[in-house]
Amino acid sequence: xxxxxxxALSGGVGGAKLALGLSRILxxxxxxxxxxxxxxxxxxxxxxxxxxDTLTYTLAGLDNPATGWGxxxxxxxxxxxxxxxxxxxxxxxxxxxxxxxxERTRRLRAGQTLSEVTTDVCRRLGIGARVxxxxxxxxRTRVRSDVGWIDFQxxxxxxxxxxxxxxxxxxxxxxARPNADIVAALRSGSVRTVIICPSNPFISVxxxxxxxxxxxxxxxxxxxIVAVSPIxxxxxxxxxxxxxxxxxxxxxxxxxxxxxxxxxxxxxxMDDADADGVGTIGARVTIAKTLxxxxxxxxxxxxxxxxxxxxxxxx
Numbered sequence: 001x002x003x004x005x006x007x008a009l010s011g012g013v014g015g016a017k018l019a020l021g022l023s024r025i026l027x028x029x030x031x032x033x034x035x036x037x038x039x040x041x042x043x044x045x046x047x048x049x050x051x052x053d054t055l056t057y058t059l060a061g062l063d064n065p066a067t068g069w070g071x072x073x074x075x076x077x078x079x080x081x082x083x084x085x086x087x088x089x090x091x092x093x094x095x096x097x098x099x100x101x102x103e104r105t106r107r108l109r110a111g112q113t114l115s116e117v118t119t120d121v122c123r124r125l126g127i128g129a130r131v132x133x134x135x136x137x138x139x140r141t142r143v144r145s146d147v148g149w150i151d152f153q154x155x156x157x158x159x160x161x162x163x164x165x166x167x168x169x170x171x172x173x174x175x176a177r178p179n180a181d182i183v184a185a186l187r188s189g190s191v192r193t194v195i196i197c198p199s200n201p202f203i204s205v206x207x208x209x210x211x212x213x214x215x216x217x218x219x220x221x222x223x224x225i226v227a228v229s230p231i232x233x234x235x236x237x238x239x240x241x242x243x244x245x246x247x248x249x250x251x252x253x254x255x256x257x258x259x260x261x262x263x264x265x266x267x268x269x270m271d272d273a274d275a276d277g278v279g280t281i282g283a284r285v286t287i288a289k290t291l292x293x294x295x296x297x298x299x300x301x302x303x304x305x306x307x308x309x310x311x312x313x314x315x
Contacts, residue, residue, distance in 0.1 A: 001049055001278060003189075003190055003191060003192045003223065003313070004030050004190055004192055005025060005030055005031075005032060005185060005188070005190045005191050005192055006022060006029060006030055006031050006032070006191075006192050006193055006195060006306070007032045007034060007182070007185060007186060007191055007193070007194045007195070007198060007218075007221070007223075008022060008031065008032070008033050008034065008194075008196075008197055009034045009036075009194070009195070009196045009199075009203065009205055009208050009209075010033055010034065010036065010051070010055060010136060010197040010199055010204070011035075011036045011039075011051050011197070011199030011200055011203070011204020012034060012036075012039070012050060012051045012054040012055075012068075012069065012199065012204065013054060013069065013238055013239070014197065014198045014199050014200075014230055014237060014238060014239070014292075015051075015055070015197030015198065015199035016054050016055045016058035016059070016063070016197075017058070017198075017292045017298050018195070018197045018198060018228060018262075018281040018292070018298065018301060018302060018305070019031075019033050019055060019058065019059065019129075019197060020058050020059060020080065020291060020295075020298050021292070021295075021297075021298030021299045021300070021301055021303075022129075022195070022302045022303030022305075022306075023059055023127075023128070023129045024295075024298070024299050024302070025299055025302050025303060025306075026129075026302075028128025028129055029128070029202070030192075031128075031129035031130070032045050032129070032130045032132065032182070032185055033129060033130065033131045033132070034132060034133075034134055034179070034182055034208060035049075035051050035052045035054055035055055035057075035118075035131055035132065035133050035134065036051045036134060036203075036204045036205070036207050036208055037049060037051065037052065037114070037133045037134055037135065037139060037207070038139050038141035038151070038152065038170055038173075038203065038204075038207030038208075039051050039141060039152055039153065039156075039203070039204075040052075040138075040139075040140070041140065041152070041153045043080070043088070043091050043093075043153070044087070044088065044093070045105070046093075046098075046101040046102060046104075046105045047101065047105045047108055048091075048093075048101055048153075049104070049114070049118075049133070050069070050153075051204065052114075052131065052133060053069075053097070053100065054068075054069055056100075056118070056121060056122060056125060056127065056130050056131060057070070057071055059120075059122070059125075059127045059129060059131065060125040060126060060127050062125070064313070065093060067205060068144050068238065070092070070094050070097050071094055071096045071097050073096075074094035074095065074096055074097065075095045075096070076092070076094055076095065077095055078093060078094075078095050078098055079092055079093060079094070080113075084217065084247070086202075090157060090158045090260065091157050091158070097300070103117075103121075104117050104121075105115055108258050111138065113191070114133045114136050115132055115133055115136050115179060115181065118131055118132065118133060119131075119132070120256065131183055132179050132180075132182055133179060134178065134179060134182070134208045134211055134214070135176045135177060135178055135211055136177075136179060136208065137172065137176035137177055138154070138171060138172045138176070139171065139172045139173045139176050139207060139211070140170070140171045141168060141169075141170055141171075141203055141206065141207055142168070142170075142171055143155040143163070143165055143167075143168060144165070144166045144167035144168070144169070145163030145164055145165055145166060146163055146164040149169075150163065151223040152203065155275060156203075156240070156295055161239075161240040163244060164247050165240075165243075165244050165247045165248060166247070166248075168202055168203065168206070170206075170207050170210050170295075172257045173207065173210045173211055173212075174212065176211050177211070177212075177213070178211045178213050178214045178217060179210070182214075182217070183213065183214075185216045186217040186220060186221040187217060187220055187221065189222075191221040191222075191223040192223060192306075192309065192310070192313070193223050193224050193225070193226055193305075193306065193309030193310075193313070194218050194223055194224070194225045194226070195225075195226055195227070195228070195305055195313075196225070196226070196227035196228065196308070197228060198228040198229060198230040198290065200230060200236075200239055200240070200241045200311050201241070201257055201260050201261065202231065202241070202244055202248075203244075205261075209264070215264065218264070219264075223309075223313065224266040224267055224308075224309045224312035224313050225264055225265055225266050225267070225290065226265070226266060226267035226269065226305055226308055226309045226312070227252040227257075227258065227261055227265050227267075227268055227269070227283075228268075228269040228270075228301070228305060229257055229268065229269060229270040229271065229274065229290060229292060231252065231253060231254045231256075231257055231270075231274065232254075232259065232271040232273055232274065232290060232291055233271065233273035233274065234252050234274075234310040235252065237291065250263055253274065254268075254270040254271065254274040254277055255274070255277035255278075255280045255281055258270075258280075258281045258283060259280075261283075262280070265282075265283040266283055266284065266312050267283050267284045267285075267286065267308050267309060267312050268281055268283040268284070268286070269285075269286050269288055269301070269304060270277060270285060270286075270287060270288075270290065271287070271288070271289065271290040271291065272287050272288070272289065275287050284312060285307075286304060286305075286307075286308040288301065288304045289301070
């Protein structure tokens with residue numbers, strides 16, 4: 001069987017950049033993006049799926065390049081009104097973005113699954129690639145910090161990642177089932193490669209990997225598993241990855257991220273700024289330019305990653 005399907009595991013901004021690059025160089029039916037839903041939460045009575053939304057907006061060309069989250073050309077009348085009424089306005093929901101959350105909440109309450117809602121939204125926004133939540137079951141990331149256990153969005157948005165992180169937990173994950181369509185794809189025999197996008201390994205990738213059966217399904221694909229480092233030159237491009245690593249007692253390096261994934265990886269893509277750490281990595285390393293500032297950068301990194309995977313498959 002000709003192995004054509006690329007399965008990409010992704011969180012929000014960093015992962016979405018590579019997912020976009022992949023979507024531009026692959027036929028639409030050859031890309032499946034697995035979205036982290038550990039960040040999901042309920043706010044103002046609405047079901048919010050931040051990583052799914054970032055992926056959706058990015059792949060549809062609707063993302064806000066200035067913030068990395070939300071929609072471009074956004075207005076904020078709703079949030080202004082909520083704030084004036086004394087409501088919770090710490091999590092910013094733009095007027096255009098709000099429509100998605102309202103419609104998602106309505107459909108979920110009517111009995112649709114998150115997968116069904118996401119698939120239909122992607123279709124309506126003209127996205128050819130499949131974007132699927134890691135699970136239709138509820139999983140919620142929580143942070144044990146110096147102020148106690150707090151919900152992830154409280155830590156990430158309301159407190160702006162200020163608390164010191166001691167531990168992470170994924171509530172509900174032991175009872176969660178991996179998305180059936182993702183498992184079926186991984187076991188189909190048609191997987192070209194599984195790519196772990198340059199997302200935060202602790203809060204974006206590990207919730208996906210923690211779902212019972214997900215790692216086994218990835219390995220059962222018999223396809224190369226290749227990760228792209230989110231660390232460049234000893235720092236994260238965006239977000240709290242480096243801060244978390246320090247607080248968890250880990251070296252802030254591309255090599256430390258590879259060690260975190262361990263023997264799951266067959267290949268690893270890291271920036272030339274981190275080439276000195278190649279010798280400590282067990283997976284086959286490819287050195288490349290991994291900073292994605294432009295659309296060309298996204299496409300170039302996607303090609304490098306696929307080439308590295310194909311080289312592993314041919315060994």
